[in-house]
Amino acid sequence: MQEKKEKLLEDKEVSKDIEQNIAWWKQLFSDCADIKMREMYLGKQMDVKAFLSYIEITGGKDMLQESALGKMLSRLKEMSSEELGSALQKNALGMSDATPFSTLLDAANGMLTGDSILFVDGFDQALKIPDKGYPGMSLQETESEKALRGSNEGFGTSIKQNTALIRKRLRSVNLKVTECKCGRQSNTNVDILYMENITRYAVVEEMQERLRQFEIDGVQDSGVIEQLTETQWFSPFPQFQTTRRPDRAVMALLEGRAVLLSDHSPEALIFPTDYNSFIKTTDDYYTRWEIATFTRALRYVASVLSMILPGLYLAMTNFHTQLLPTKLLLSFAAARQGVPFPGVVEILLMELSFELLREAGVRLPGAMGNTIGIVGGLIIGQAAVDANIVSPMVVIVVAFTALCSFAIPNEDFATAFRLLKFAFIGLAAALGFYGFLLGILVLLIHLAQLESFGIPYLMPVVGAELSGYKDAQDTLMRPPMWSLHRRPIYAKRNNRIRLRIKKQGKNTNTDREK
Known part of the structure; x- marks a missing residue:
């Protein structure tokens, strides 16, 4: 048969x-x-x-x-x-x-x-x-990437609809769409979008080659493609940037990057990417540069604190108390009176409780999920303090760490810091401040050698000379819009200019290509 x-x-x-x-x-x-x-x-x-x-x-x-x-x-x-x-x-x-x-x-x-x-x-x-095709969901508002300004349209589950949303915002003949099939049984349509005059075609060719290197029964979401095409699968940091917002995808295309869309998936994959791209949001370019710089700086600080704060607290209170002011140290000691567990057990209990509440909030429907996350955290934290199981300071540290993780714009990127947080807790509990610094060193070495389609992950901190140190201006600080003359390093070398200021009928540019 x-x-x-x-x-x-x-x-x-x-x-x-x-x-x-x-x-x-x-x-x-x-x-x-x-x-x-x-x-x-x-x-x-x-x-x-x-x-x-x-x-x-x-x-x-x-x-x-x-x-x-x-x-x-x-x-x-x-x-x-x-x-x-x-x-x-x-x-x-x-x-x-x-x-x-x-x-x-x-x-x-x-x-x-x-x-x-x-x-x-x-x-x-x-x-x-052509007929009416498969039934699909209508356009929806993105819930994971809230916008203060700009369109609230989000990608749907139809790849043709998602491609049209990008085409609606980018009405250029240079926008190219290559189509292929993934999944031996599912025959899922996969589109790679790029700007012919801006994107380096070598990036598109490399992605096409990676797609040809595997054969799988079915692809039901772009997350399957993401995991199968990552070159450094052991890294907790994503090597693709995901988005559900068409305007974010268009912004990436205009920077010289490529976008991958998979049928049945509302998540678009943007590549190449780096640390700085995960911190940026579309709102940074829709609002004034002063507030955009302030909020971006907050996100950078939040991304670091969400990973190191519990470990730093353990190292300071358990091993290096001499680094703390006397009044603060006495306050910590008074708050811990009657607590039967060591500091590392306190931290782990509260961190695991908050992670469980976060997971329960995701699984529960609608408003009930938000309620369990907020009310559950307050009730458990207060009850644990009243029962002398944990100290009030530990509840503050864990709650502040959770707030910092929520401030990171990209969920996949924030997950990496949530995982590394437990590694820093273990190192700090075992070796104190020395273990904490060892963890920082190993992390920096890993990030320094991590790449996404040939682009250094710490760009422009690493490899800034490749772009003549021009990319560094749009990192921690978002300059005024009129000064953003050049595209990032993703774009073709001979087509980096994206803004020209017109004065007295002439096109002028303070940052000409050399």
């Missing part, structure tokens, strides 16, 4: 004899109740046999009356058999979206994208005619 199925899946040319095509088609889609097959006759004399196949939910009961396919069939019924064959061969009906397939397997894959397939007796090609 298996050999018979494999033989059936071999590439076979579409025959002019429609009966052979129908027999192959019915055998391939046997036991598929959702695949509808209709035989009909076309032409004035009703002497030309045709065969139509589509997925039930994508066609609908009114398909043959109102759709482009229905109108096309109505016109074919009015032609003679000779005119009908000529019209199909020359596409005389002007169906610009109709795609001819010369092999039956290509036609089958075309139908599985949500369109209809038409066979006509005497015509050696199958026609894929």
Whole structure:
């Protein structure tokens, strides 16, 4: 049976004899109740046999009356058999979206994208005619990337819809979209978008090569592609930037980066990326530079404190108390009176409790999830202090650490710091400040050698000379918009200028290419 199925899946040319095509088609889609097959006759004399196949939910009961396919069939019924064959061969009906397939397997894959397939007796090609396609969710507001200014539109689950959202914002002929398939069984559409005149094509080619290096049964989300195409899978830091906002994806394209969209997934993958890109938000460029600089600096500080604060507290209170002022040290000692556990146990208990509350809040629906996160944290923290299980200072440290992690704009990036936080707790509990500094050293070495498609992860702190130290101006500080003349290092070397100030009818630029 298996050999018979494999033989059936071999590439076979579409025959002019429609009966052979129908027999192959019915055998391939046997036991598929959702695949509808209709035989009909076309032409004035009703002497030309045709065969139509589509997925039930994508066609609908009114398909043959109102759709482009229905109108096309109505016109074919009015032609003679000779005119009908000529019209199909020359596409005389002007169906610009109709795609001819010369092999039956290509036609089958075309139908599985949500369109209809038409066979006509005497015509050696199958026609894929666009229909309404699979049902999908409408545009939604992004919940994980809130915007103070700008559009609140978010990506949906349809790759065509997501590509259109980018095209709507970037109406340029230089925007290119390459399409491929991922998943041996799922045949998931994957699009790579890039700006032909800005993006280095070597990045796109490398991504295409990485996609060709694996074969998997199915791809249901872009996260599967992200994990399979990362070169340093052991690193907790993501080597792709994810976003659900079309305007963020467009901003990345204009910087010279590429965007990967996967069907059924609302998450777009942006590459290459670096540490600085995860800290930036779209709001940084929609608001005045003073407030953007202030909030960006807060995020940088928050990203560090979310990782080191509990470990630093343990190192200072357990090993190096001489570094603390006397009054603060006495206050810590008074708060710990009656607590039966050592400091590391206190920290771990509270950190694990907050992580459980965070996970429970994600799993619970709607407002209930937000409520359990806030109320649960207050109740557990207060109850633990009243029961003398933990000291009030530990609750403050853990709560402040959680606030810092929430301030990081990208969830995947914040998760890396949440994991490393426990490593710093272990090092500080075992070796004190020396273990804490050892952890910092190992982390910096790892980040210094980490790359994303050839771009250093700590760019522009590392490798700033590659861009003539120009990228460093848009890191911790966001300069005024009029001074952002150059694109980042991702862009082609000969096309780095993105802003020219017009004065007295002339284009001037204070930062000309050399």
